[in-house]
Amino acid sequence: MADKVKEKAVVIRQEEISLDIYSMWIETKAAQSAKPGQFVALYCKDGSRMLPRPISICEIDKAKGRLRLVYRVVGKGTKEFSQCHAGAGLELMGPLGNGFPMEAAKGKKALIIGGGIGVPPMLELAKQLEAEEKNIVCGYRDLLFLDNELKENGSLYVATEDGSVGTKGTVLDAIKENNITADILFACGPMPMLRALKAYAEENHMEAYISLEEKMACGIGACLGCVCKTKEKDAHTNVNNARICKEGPVFDAEEVDLS
Amino acid sequence: MNTSVNLAGVTLKNPVMTASGTFGSGAEYGEFVDLNQLGAVVTKGVANVPWQGNPTPRIAEVTGGMLNAIGLQNPGIDVFLERDIPFLKQYDTKIIVNVCGKTTEDYCQVVEKLADTEVDLLEINISCPNVKEGGIAFGQNPKSVEAITKEVKKCAKQPIIMKLSPNVTDITEMAKAAEAGGADVLSLINTLTGMKIDVERQCFAIANKTGGLSGPAVKPVAVRMVYQVANAVKVPIIGMGGICNAEDAMEFILAGATAVSIGTANFSNPYATVEVAKGIEDYMRRHQVADINSLIGLVK
Numbered sequence: 263m264a265d266k267v268k269e270k271a272v273v274i275r276q277e278e279i280s281l282d283i284y285s286m287w288i289e290t291k292a293a294q295s296a297k298p299g300q301f302v303a304l305y306c307k308d309g310s311r312m313l314p315r316p317i318s319i320c321e322i323d324k325a326k327g328r329l330r331l332v333y334r335v336v337g338k339g340t341k342e343f344s345q346c347h348a349g350a351g352l353e354l355m356g357p358l359g360n361g362f363p364m365e366a367a368k369g370k371k372a373l374i375i376g377g378g379i380g381v382p383p384m385l386e387l388a389k390q391l392e393a394e395e396k397n398i399v400c401g402y403r404d405l406l407f408l409d410n411e412l413k414e415n416g417s418l419y420v421a422t423e424d425g426s427v428g429t430k431g432t433v434l435d436a437i438k439e440n441n442i443t444a445d446i447l448f449a450c451g452p453m454p455m456l457r458a459l460k461a462y463a464e465e466n467h468m469e470a471y472i473s474l475e476e477k478m479a480c481g482i483g484a485c486l487g488c489v490c491k492t493k494e495k496d497a498h499t500n501v502n503n504a505r506i507c508k509e510g511p512v513f514d515a516e517e518v519d520l521s
Numbered sequence: 522m523n524t525s526v527n528l529a530g531v532t533l534k535n536p537v538m539t540a541s542g543t544f545g546s547g548a549e550y551g552e553f554v555d556l557n558q559l560g561a562v563v564t565k566g567v568a569n570v571p572w573q574g575n576p577t578p579r580i581a582e583v584t585g586g587m588l589n590a591i592g593l594q595n596p597g598i599d600v601f602l603e604r605d606i607p608f609l610k611q612y613d614t615k616i617i618v619n620v621c622g623k624t625t626e627d628y629c630q631v632v633e634k635l636a637d638t639e640v641d642l643l644e645i646n647i648s649c650p651n652v653k654e655g656g657i658a659f660g661q662n663p664k665s666v667e668a669i670t671k672e673v674k675k676c677a678k679q680p681i682i683m684k685l686s687p688n689v690t691d692i693t694e695m696a697k698a699a700e701a702g703g704a705d706v707l708s709l710i711n712t713l714t715g716m717k718i719d720v721e722r723q724c725f726a727i728a729n730k731t732g733g734l735s736g737p738a739v740k741p742v743a744v745r746m747v748y749q750v751a752n753a754v755k756v757p758i759i760g761m762g763g764i765c766n767a768e769d770a771m772e773f774i775l776a777g778a779t780a781v782s783i784g785t786a787n788f789s790n791p792y793a794t795v796e797v798a799k800g801i802e803d804y805m806r807r808h809q810v811a812d813i814n815s816l817i818g819l820v821k
Contacts, residue, residue, distance in 0.1 A: 268792070355791065
């Protein structure tokens with residue numbers, strides 16, 4: 263048995279921290295082996311919704327055996343999770359996926375970038391990452407969340423689509439406006455953002471690790487539902503596809519084809 | 522209590538198997554369940570050469586089930602022989618390899634490469650709705666079902682299972698054609714072709730536009746088809762389609778299936794296979810049944 267568990271986690275507390283964005287602390291054995299960038303699969307109680315929802319890990323409290331999940335309500339499944347109160351049980355499998363390569367940042371100037379609902383996994387990364395310098399850039403549509411916690415773990419720069427806070431525009435606009443430089447970047451967010459960052463990292467000869475998402479079924483690498491194209495033939499699949507739930511969700515940007 | 526069943530001379534310790542494509546070659550779910558407790562593991566479809574599969578999204582959830590259009594991504598038979606068969610040989614379970622192809626020659630190449638391996642049975646996939654060539658093209662016309670069955674049977678050393686599509690007017694015609702072609706066992710049903718539209722984004726939920734519907738939503742259709750086929754042919758049947766628990770499995774067995782496969786349920790519960798196997802024993806105890814075989818096709 264590997265470090266993955268499938269069990270009933272217990273909700274410790276839950277609150278809406280921004281419009282449709284929920285923060286939930288749960289007690290689970292999955293906390294013991296969880297790493298920044300990994301995710302958990304949450305199962306609905308309603309049996310008509312069969313597939314688990316992959317939710318990124320926002321914070322890990324090993325001492326108390328707890329994980330913090332911050333997620334957006336986008337459909338009936340996440341709506342169901344958002345209605346779980348303290349004490350409620352929630353079927354979970356995890357931790358899943360590979361997480362960020364923490365050792366890669368040692369002695370380097372690191373740039374942590376989150377976009378929208380890609381911001382949450384960057385909090386635990388920012389907390390644990392050992393780097394020479396840590397700059398964090400987060401992009402939001404309008405309303406900010408997790409910004410106070412992020413500030414405690416690095417220099418935070420913000421971009422908003424409407425310009426209400428920070429740079430008006432994208433995370434890349436914020437990086438340029440603030441003349442932020444780095445040797446290595448870590449990012450999670452919408453595909454257009456990741457594509458732009460992959461190109462940006464290539465132009466500037468930076469190492470880049472990006473976290474991808476895709477519709478998943480099994481969550482453990484069996485069904486081949488969630489793949490991304492890869493530049494080289496993947497060792498497991500023997501074709502130019504890697505499993506996001508298993509080999510990912512974090513990939514070296516150079517190795518994946520986001521076109 | 523006897524839970525063992527016989528498929529074309531191969532004895533399974535119990536009637537519970539995995540449905541091809543939902544379980545890889547067992548390695549991933551082997552972290553959750555003891556593969557030794559399964560009657561057989563049916564592997565993901567494998568072709569003569571690696572297949573890239575379809576673009577993403579490949580998956581969409583629907584009420585009571587899901588759509589998938591993986592497109593039979595697979596590493597090709599050579600990698601499969603080197604890696605997956607040795608993995609499965611570590612366990613005391615039967616190995617059933619699902620074979621896919623674009624042409625008759627493709628199928629035969631794979632089957633020939635498997636001839637001298639320790640694989641117990643071959644499942645020939647003539648019913649995948651998600652690839653343009655091969656797959657279902659062989660499975661929707663009785664003449665082509667009989668023809669491919671004959672060709673594969675000629676080059677196969679192991680008994681062959683023909684996996685039938687529900688996307689036909691009369692599945693008993695396909696079943697009879699497969700039996701006439703020399704099929705040793707039939708498995709049914711593969712997925713039902715479906716579609717989901719994302720109304721907010723005004724686009725298809727799956728890149729392939731259509732996908733195969735599986736899960737509890739298809740179960741009544743599958744039970745009906747197993748019943749019909751059981752009454753139309755003499756060869757044993759592996760029943761599948763939305764089985765989530767032992768009661769579901771018993772419906773298929775009572776309708777005429779000798780064995781059952783667990784597919785989509787693995788995604789909502791990774792322990793589904795072993796729970797069904799145990800649940801069948803509980804059912805037999807509750808009904809004071811000494812031999813599972815006495816329940817096959819009991820409901821007429």
